[in-house]
Amino acid sequence: MNEAREQILAAIQRSLKRARLDAARETELRERVAAHRRNLIPARAAALDDTGRIDLFVAMAEEVQATVARVGSPAAVPEAVARYLATENLPADLVLAPDPSLDDLPWDARPLLRIRRGPAEAGDTVSLTPCFAAIAETGTLMLVSGPETPTTLNFLPDTHIVLVYADQIVATYEDGWDRLRTTGRMPRAINFVTGPSRTGDIEQRIELGAHGPRRLHIIVVDDPQKAGDGKDK
């Protein structure tokens, strides 16, 4: 295949009527890449304060049939999960991402929840995962793969519950890239999830739950320390 590689690159240069780029031009292009320069950013989310950004995220997510619950503290999460499962008439079996951020939540307060930690398996009905960030612009969750956040949890179960801390909500995809770069690693998979799975392949009627989750439930935890910011806008 190396022959194919050389021939394709040569054919490109022949068509572009030039030789391989010189070192100076290649350096310029490398600098362009390294600069991570943003293109035009829509004003919709970029111009908002913290409260506005959270509200936009919730509104956009609900517009694409995600459901959203807001709780005042991490301690209220198990209660909110149990209430959601009961309301939706779902079994109280839960697969949790093996992420340490979920360890300290008071699951003991809801002893009827049957919890397993790990990647998803066939037959799992409900998963709960943290998120890496959430994008207000389109109500999009940004989930990254890793030992503590297996990707299968995002796709195999019928119901996916995602925990979003208010300070994880950023305005745009570009803000998400910036946060990712601060971690210094590129994960195997970044899943941007906007609402539950859907298809319009039959007569263009939108049906939810094509192959991925039928339900996407987002629990937004309003960080008490950040609550003050919302008032003085």
Added chain:
Amino acid sequence: MLATSRTFEANARAGLANPILQRALALMQSGFPERRRLAVERLPEFEALREIGKSIKDHTLDHLDFYLELFEANVLATGGQVHWARTPDEACAAVLAICRSVDAKLVTKGKSMVAEEVGLNEYLEENGITPVETDLGEYIIQLRHEPPSHLIAPAIHLMKEQVADTFRAEHRMLDQGRSLAEARQLCDEARAVLRPRFLAADVGITGANFLVAETGSSIIVTNEGNGDLTQTLPRVHIVMTSLEKLVPTLEDAATLLRLLARSATGQEFSAYTTVSTGPRRPGDLDGPEQYHVVLLDNGRSALLGGEFQDMLRCIRCSACMNHCPVYAAVGGHAYGWVYSGPMGAVLTPSLIGLREAVHLPNASTLCGRCESVCPVKIPLPKMLRHWREREFSQKLNPPVYRAGLSLWVWVARRPRLYHALAELASRALGWLGRDRGRFRTLPLANGWTAVRDMPAPEGRSFHSLWAERQSGDTGE
């Protein structure tokens, strides 16, 4: 895949006479364009983003060799492999070699137009490997042994009754008395049938909407989640893609993603946008152990630097076909190959040769709607005209057509004669049609009068009226 583009005229006639297709196309016309319009209205920056999207793609294409090498280096750095393929045969062979290396029997597939282009499914089947399409539309047409009729909605030519018949015929293990009257039931059945396939597959093949040079990533945009199950569950993930999908950075990808879903389905963002970079990392509990990118050229490098380079900006959104009056009348299968609508009419002659696809550049009224909605501003009508010029200069049109055109050129180059003949013809037609005001039939114009009447001219040509008015104006 064997092209039937040569018989476009017959294909189109069959499409016009197909009542199911006509119902399906009517649904499409009321759907996609309106949803796109609403989405565009909600984003005031959309027009400006189109211009930026165009410039990102132009910049990448102008430096494609550099960005391909950068992309490859970053795929290798994250533990993946890149397979360069000049031709469909090389691409198929690369996929087969990977499948054989892990002794694969069952392959799941996310939607990939490049895989359609190289005829991957047939090739794998011939070599004892079972490919299973998992996008609902692709699954339906795979069961029916049909090519896709649309870029993003491959089964858009069908109504739910045809899908129900297909499922009943193919899913014989299920209760024959079950109800399949609703789209919901069809979706649920496909979900139930395909889930064990996802779990059992040895290799998952997806396409790519974008490749990111900066990170060596491939990006897919889907709504069903099938592409993610396809690439996450098997041991091997193969990305089947082509050279022109590259963009330099994640920021550039974000800009194009803002254009893609809105132009395609009118969504703000598709349900799943997935950035895949290499195989599973140490400690990861799931994800593929191998990550391969098969990079197909198949004539694309030859389009650079010429009058068709702009076509390589295409991000496969389908807005052009969703807004095309010809596509809306005849459907995608009439175009006879993998790509249809205006983008197909431009791209197909480049990929399979003008001789094979000679009718396609003529399958357009040149109304310009395609260009006006294209998210990366591809001048589709201009390129269709380029093909028509080549068609003429290569003497590919029928002799009668060429003789007629030559005669017209001879007259049109002699303005006095042209005006005199036009005046004569319009007066003659006006006189002949003076009673009815219209003609039911006209010699040499059966194609027109077969489906409508030709109005009779009202006596004089535009040129003579204009000349009279000009002289009148100067006289005052």
